[in-house]
Amino acid sequence: MKYAWIDTQCRQYPLSALCEVLAVSINGYRAWKRGGTPERQRLSDAQLLTLIRTIHAQYKGAYGSPRITEEVRSRGFPASKARVERLMSANGIRARHKRRYRVTTDSRHKLPVAPNVLNRNFTPAEPNQEFTSDITYIWTDEGWLYPAVTLDLFNRES
Template identity: 60%
Template sequence: MKSAWIDAHRGAHGLRRLCALLGVSASGYGAWQRGGQRQGLNDAQLTLLLQAIHAETGGAYGSPRMVRALRARGLSASKARVERLMRAHGLRGRHRRRYRVTTDSSHRLPVAENLLARDFRPSAPNQVWSADITYLWTDEGWLYLAVVLDLFNREVVGWSMRARMDAELVISALDMAHARRRPPPGLLHHSDRGSQYASHAFEQRLRRYAMRCSMSRRGNCWDNAPTESWFNSFKHERVFGERFPTREAMRATAFEYIEVFYNRKRLHSTLGYRSPVEFMQQWEARQRRDQTVA
């Protein structure tokens, strides 16, 4: 049982530290792991591991991602068995809610054409970024979150939170993304037609970074589906059903989700059930290998 818990948390805390904490020898853990991979876990062991993953992910995973998380640890269990044990022990992934349109495009600012045209699969990083804003309620009032995704590996490369939904909110998120990635000229930046993205200040920032501007059609959330999907995941995995007494509490939750969990750990179905960082690392390794061969 202790070894199963160690296996679920070794990535975050280190094998030696967990073994020392729980009084398990490294050789004993290794023997358990080899036996588990060869013979499979019994229901009690598997349940403990599922509970650990459930706690580690904040209840984000339903049975399909649980199965993938087990495989990533070198263990296997059928979806039916995982569903049975999760149901028996009250482990349920958080359910999604319906999308609500929040964009205000009733302005007279200039808008760009939809150059992206729902082509959400760029062939390399820093070719297409998508951006959007969402509303988050706290006891102190509204807080607004702007994110920038690289559609290649669905990583949040930039984000910003402010109590006001103004142009500075989206400019700050773009500045973070640019500072982190330093993309070459010509990157396509896609957003909705909100006044923040259509503002002169944001347009000037895009020109400074030599980025091309693309915008969704009026009232069509599916033109920016990956970013809408990201907000849906964040809200149903961390926000819905929780109370946030302060804006700072919401900021801390967003930081943990983006920088600790989502980018580095969350298994993404579009990426073959790999995290955005893992997907990028594997792509970069292939690029280096191909260059060496050439």
């Protein structure tokens, strides 16, 4: 409707003034004149945010802004990556990154394995018969500390 009115008035007034008064772009008018679509269906921030939340839930939080932008565009709505990023960060929507599985044990080595002399007997009959130990590390201002402890399994004293 706006473009048709501009088309009738453009012989009497400059095109830039008509487009400014009706708050439309000159490129939109020219696209309408060529027979194309004057405006692609641009979503408001609230509508785009709803679509982003829907996509985020649909893909179980795995998609970040680049993939969500691609998905929004594939659904026929124009959106820039910067706009999607801005809306996502302003509303606390973030992609969940899966932690990679890291193998920390090499069970196929050729080294000798110590025998299991304790054999899961954690309740000895006398003191000073069975012991267990552990070590850990803690970062301090002076560097790494490596505290270790040895416990008597009979009375749990060190």
